[in-house]
Amino acid sequence: xxxxxxxxxxKSYRARGGVTPVLGGVDLTLDEGEFVAVVGYxxxxxxxxxxxxxxxxxxxxxxxxxxxxxxxxxxxxxGIVFQQYSLLPWLSVRSNVALAVDAxxxxxxxxxxxRLTDELIALVNLTPAAWKRxxxxxxxxxxxxxxxxxxxxxxxxxxxxxPFSALDALTRATLxxxxxxxxxxxxxxxxxxxxxxxEAILLADRIYPMTPGPNxxxxxxxxxxxxxxxxxxxxxxxxAYQKARQALVEFLRGRxxxxxxxxxxxxxxxxxxxx
Amino acid sequence: MPIDTYQKVILPLLGAxxxxxxxxxxxxxxxxxxxxxxxxxxxxxxxxxDPFFKDGEMNQGMGRLAFYSLVRVGKGFALALAxxxxxxxxxxxxxxxxxxxxxxxxFMRPISPLAWLPLGLVIFQKSEPAAIFTIALCAxxxxxxxxxxxxxxxxxxYLNVGRVLKLSRTTTLRxxxxxxxxxxxxxxxxxxxxxxxxxxxxxxMLTGTPGVGGFxxxxxxxxxxxxxxxxxxxxxxxxxxxxxxxxxxxxxxxIS
Ligand SMILES: Nc1ncnc2c1ncn2[C@@H]1O[C@H](COP(=O)(O)OP(=O)(O)OP(=O)(O)O)[C@@H](O)[C@H]1O
Ligand SMILES: [Mg+2]
Numbered sequence: 045x046x047x048x049x050x051x052x053x054x055k056s057y058r059a060r061g062g063v064t065p066v067l068g069g070v071d072l073t074l075d076e077g078e079f080v081a082v083v084g085y086x087x088x089x090x091x092x093x094x095x096x097x098x099x100x101x102x103x104x105x106x107x108x109x110x111x112x113x114x115x116x117x118x119x120x121x122x123g124i125v126f127q128q129y130s131l132l133p134w135l136s137v138r139s140n141v142a143l144a145v146d147a148x149x150x151x152x153x154x155x156x157x158x159r160l161t162d163e164l165i166a167l168v169n170l171t172p173a174a175w176k177r178x179x180x181x182x183x184x185x186x187x188x189x190x191x192x193x194x195x196x197x198x199x200x201x202x203x204x205x206x207p208f209s210a211l212d213a214l215t216r217a218t219l220x221x222x223x224x225x226x227x228x229x230x231x232x233x234x235x236x237x238x239x240x241x242x243e244a245i246l247l248a249d250r251i252y253p254m255t256p257g258p259n260x261x262x263x264x265x266x267x268x269x270x271x272x273x274x275x276x277x278x279x280x281x282x283x284a285y286q287k288a289r290q291a292l293v294e295f296l297r298g299r300x301x302x303x304x305x306x307x308x309x310x311x312x313x314x315x316x317x318x319x
Numbered sequence: 320m321p322i323d324t325y326q327k328v329i330l331p332l333l334g335a336x337x338x339x340x341x342x343x344x345x346x347x348x349x350x351x352x353x354x355x356x357x358x359x360x361x362x363x364x365x366x367x368x369d370p371f372f373k374d375g376e377m378n379q380g381m382g383r384l385a386f387y388s389l390v391r392v393g394k395g396f397a398l399a400l401a402x403x404x405x406x407x408x409x410x411x412x413x414x415x416x417x418x419x420x421x422x423x424x425x426f427m428r429p430i431s432p433l434a435w436l437p438l439g440l441v442i443f444q445k446s447e448p449a450a451i452f453t454i455a456l457c458a459x460x461x462x463x464x465x466x467x468x469x470x471x472x473x474x475x476x477y478l479n480v481g482r483v484l485k486l487s488r489t490t491t492l493r494x495x496x497x498x499x500x501x502x503x504x505x506x507x508x509x510x511x512x513x514x515x516x517x518x519x520x521x522x523x524m525l526t527g528t529p530g531v532g533g534f535x536x537x538x539x540x541x542x543x544x545x546x547x548x549x550x551x552x553x554x555x556x557x558x559x560x561x562x563x564x565x566x567x568x569x570x571x572x573x574i575s
Pocket of ligand 2: 090091092127205206
């Protein structure tokens, strides 16, 4: 049995306007230490999938198991980096991270918790800004705090919901490299949500494409056959890169064409890789 | 001349001068009993220029009278916050508490201080605690309501952070709910202080206790009308300053 097992996950939102069927039976597996990406169009249900795995939202049907245990409620063993970061604006960078460190290590002496917090802040290169409030930070710095807080939960599984999509291309490239470095050091099991095909190929071992909603499902996983460490330069010329990209784009386009004949027009927006 | 001094100093002064002119005209024509601005100043000069003299219980400088009123308001306001803040949090946090007590809050809110005061006199038998009781009872509602609204409008995003971290109820309250609600709470405090100051005058007038309001009522009964105007202007000035001070506190909370 895989480390994370998601079987037949369904979710609809009921509102006054009617029922929105978002996920229509999602299957997904992750092995321990694996880096898996889920790629899909905006509005297809990626955040919904993350919220379900995090336990913040209850599914209509289906099952989620992490390390054998069924997921029924939120918990820090499924650490999460929220799409909108959700930093607490009244706390400094340090306190935001410390809140998670203290919550997860209640028995550790205060000095050890302080050291852990400092290490995490150093890991994301924020030591000089440790006492700033979130509103005094750039978007990229806020993103780093969110990653540090996610790692502070010492999660079995780190869920990252489009962590870089709110950033400009240059900052995004820097942070992708940083994430690769951190993952290389820690080997946390990661599920990365993204709408950027090239980001998924650069970072992940395997990639699940998500069909556009309603009733979104995941397509078969695509293996990224690129060796690590992965240098960003010239990577787009590798045959393995081209192959993964083609498979992904074909699946997403095909599904979007199917969806558009069903009355849900959506255009794919392929992005050029950053050199 | 810099445009800023023009807008912030010259224009307000022009407005005040306009009001003085209207006042002078009205006192000279329509209402002969209304003292003119000049007479008001002549008869009130001592109360302002020597604000701390004391000739008797009710004949004191404006500084002293204002001090008595402010102390009374301070006590009533503190009591209003001490009762109103926890009630506001409970209303916002607990659905059951909200269902039980929100109708009562909505029912008590519009009751005038003039109605509470006699009841306070019946309960406490003395005018001082009755006045403080009235102030607290009338001034606490903005604090109650703003706090409750603040708690209920906390972003789900912040609460989700607490859920993922499995924070205890007290930690969630201390680290997330209270800081997120603080700006609303302080808006409530500012409005409550304004109300407390409104109520003090009425309660002093009714109980005849020394203070700006008590002085005003006594001078009305002694037919010294210029001192009514003096009291009214003092009440306005102090209310204005109090609001500005609470506004500064509120702005500080909002930024952090
Ligand atoms: N709380 C909610 N109540 C009702 N509908 C919702 C709710 N959350 C999401 N939806 C709907 O579910 C669908 C999927 O939303 P979701 O946020 O999961 O998409 P997403 O793939 O994360 O999009 P994006 O890439 O823009 O973040 C959307 O149509 C959205 O309107
Ligand atoms: Mg999303």
